Amino acid sequence: MNTADFIFQKTTKTVEKATYTWQTPSNIALVKYWGKSEPQLPKNASISFTLNNCHTTTTIEFERKVNQEKSISFELFFEGKKKDEFKPKIAKFFERILEYCPYISEYNMTIHSENSFPHSSGIASSASGMAAIAMCLISLEKELTPNLPEDFYTQKASFLARLGSGSASRSIEGPLVVWGKHPDIEGSSDLFGVKFPYKVHPVFEDYQDSILLVDKGEKQVSSTVGHNLMYNHPYAEQRFKQANENLQKLSVILQEGSIKDFINLVESEALTLHAMMLTSNPYFILMKPNTLEIINKIWEFRAQTNSNICFTLDAGANVHVLYPKAEKQRVDDFINTELLKFCQKNHYICDNTGVGAQAL
Structure with missing residues (x-):
């Protein structure tokens, strides 16, 4: 086409x-x-x-x-x-x-x-x-x-x-x-x-995403402005190459069910996105202190329990907590006891993968 x-x-x-x-x-x-x-x-x-x-x-x-x-x-x-x-x-x-x-x-x-x-x-x-x-x-x-x-x-x-x-x-x-x-x-x-x-491995079917609302306010820098700052970014070409290589790797991971590799790649991608913001000119930070608190808590929890929980970030402060459906109860308990205090007004959204647009 x-x-x-x-x-x-x-x-x-x-x-x-x-x-x-x-x-x-x-x-x-x-x-x-x-x-x-x-x-x-x-x-x-x-x-x-x-x-x-x-x-x-x-x-x-x-x-x-x-x-x-x-x-x-x-x-x-x-x-x-x-x-x-x-x-x-x-x-x-x-x-x-x-x-x-x-x-x-x-x-x-x-x-x-x-x-x-x-x-x-x-x-x-x-x-x-x-x-x-x-x-x-x-x-x-x-x-x-x-x-x-x-x-x-x-x-x-x-x-x-x-x-x-x-x-x-x-x-x-x-x-x-x-x-x-x-x-x-x-x-x-x-x-x-x-x-x-x-065909996707069963472990990635009905994947869960709990979105921790660290900051419900409007972003300080719009995504449009952020994208435009990649034009003269010193690391832009290497980043584009890296992303395409990571998609190649993720395609295999999704088919084979290599969940530990999934965690590593997805978290690395999230941090790389924000690294591009930190190293653009003008530079900017969309993460908040509580974003980092949540990330560190997730790393600690994973190390202690061998959970398959991980995080990703979009162009903002909120944290998307990703995990297989089989771990939903354990992760819900972890969020409620350890992570809610870092959310604005203790708010978070329980979500999962969906099918797309629907006519009403």
């Missing part, structure tokens, strides 16, 4: 009015993507667990314009309140995709969106949010052009979501999604995410 394949084919069918609602998940990258080129193309391939409980629910109401004025027109409500400050990012997204979805200029759109988790706190809210909008647009496109293969709509939804937020390309399907062209991943592409194409 190339970008031209996703350009909307004219149709004689019209839809005067329609409403679609989608629930789309966040995701947590195991091999991180940090650094991109225009238009939203990754400098290295990445792979993520699709989450289940951390999701965005979005409804878009489409009403065909009477005067057929060709312009993008929408209102945005987030968690019941009009959010004009969110509109520039959505408007930029619509401008980017207009070539591929020209029909959006023919409608007045009203967007209602809400999250099951704190916005802008490093749980990939832009990923789930942009994926939800993309799924609503694709629902309209399916009505306008109903005879295309189902996998085309899935790929185009991921393609569109990517143009809003790179990691959103990984929030359409699940439970493991690869984004970025990689020689060891069949069907992989820089243009859209694809499901991990190989």
